[in-house]
């Protein structure tokens with residue numbers, strides 16, 4: 001049986017002032033095409049389905065469409081665990097009903113991790129939702145003394161699974177974990193502060209395959225222990241050059257293949273003079289971080305660049321305040337500014353000073369007057 005491993009969809013994550021919806025739906029279309037072409041029977045989603053516990057209706061709509069496409073249209077079994085970004089109870093609501101339709105969701109950890117059996121019982125998948133050491137202590141009160149770290153919590157839990165699992169089956173474990181030695185990207189923002197909770201790959205000894213989520217760079221930790229990585233490039237920096245995709249496992253021989261699925265919109269950083277950047281033919285609708293070496297970072301520059309590059313997210317330019325060193329301005333910042341913020345920024349950029357109280361008062365008068373005029377017309 002062919003099983004597909006993916007993770008960290010982060011549905012609902014904002015990008016600039018918009019959303020990744022188009023890119024995430026493009027990924028789902030790629031997934032569908034791959035599943036049909038390869039005859040995939042099950043999809044494992046290793047946590048961080050959503051970017052936050054409470055997300056927009058649009059983000060829920062993407063998950064709904066993904067689950068319907070996989071379980072209803074394609075008849076694929078889908079196994080999902082909650083990651084640290086997900087709200088476990090929200091994700092796992094109606095789980096018994098969903099399981100009847102082929103969508104197996106695990107939100108909270110239980111003492112006995114009931115496997116999802118695939119391929120006529122020849123393969124067992126043990127879904128471990130994201131958990132803390134305290135949760136394992138509460139489930140194994142007799143082992144509280146031994147559970148002193150996340151590492152020992154994983155050991156106790158995996159020992160318990162190993163004592164119950166059938167070695168004649170292919171045993172797969174699904175986990176949202178930070179493994180010692182894994183390579184992070186800028187978008188692994190919560191993992192960066194979680195080094196105290198890193199565990200060694202050895203806690204998963206005895207499983208035929210370990211399908212990991214949490215880290216966004218696809219990587220092989222050991223021959224049978226790997227991160228599929230996130231489907232999209234969610235940050236600048238090292239993530240720009242990562243190849244995104246999913247892992248296909250064939251349970252006949254437990255062979256694995258990484259299948260690249262190029263994101264709809266790439267991500268890139270570029271630097272140069274304004275004229276050089278505007279002339280770059282390789283830059284178009286990617287998510288961009290641009291460093292302009294011969295202009296001041298300001299609203300006019302941002303507007304000029306957005307004309308040519310609709311998805312520019314960050315602009316760095318010279319800074320008046322910082323004595324011509326580079327300073328950055330993001331599109332989010334710009335959209336969150338009100339008229340007075342913009343006026344103050346304009347003064348700083350063009351005259352290198354703050355407006356006086358008299359200038360501010362005059363500005364407010366003109367603003368109020370223009371708003372009244374706008375309402376009348």
Ligand SMILES: [Mn+2]
Nearest residue numbers: 008048214215
């Ligand atoms: Mn994540």
